Amino acid sequence: MGIYSLIEIFTMIFVTMGPIKVLVTFAEKSSGLESALRRRIAIKAVGVATVIGLIFVFAGGILMKVFKFSPTAMSLAGGLIL
Numbered sequence: 360m361g362i363y364s365l366i367e368i369f370t371m372i373f374v375t376m377g378p379i380k381v382l383v384t385f386a387e388k389s390s391g392l393e394s395a396l397r398r399r400i401a402i403k404a405v406g407v408a409t410v411i412g413l414i415f416v417f418a419g420g421i422l423m424k425v426f427k428f429s430p431t432a433m434s435l436a437g438g439l440i441l
Contacts, residue, residue, distance in 0.1 A: 372412060375441065 385404075389397045415422070423433065 368416060375437075376408075 385401065389400065392400075423430070
């Protein structure tokens, strides 16, 4: 996996997650909390999302084989979701 693939993966994850929408929702829901608590929640959420994302990046091929999904089926499903 070269650097081009990593940039491509990061860009796809960034686009599909919609970080601006997530940030607005987080700001609305946590507006009454203390600054330190908001920071801890944000750091924990980013950490959990990063770990889950990395698991899927590195184990995605294995999971596709286990559940018998073809890359074409995944592309089609992803296109329908987006």
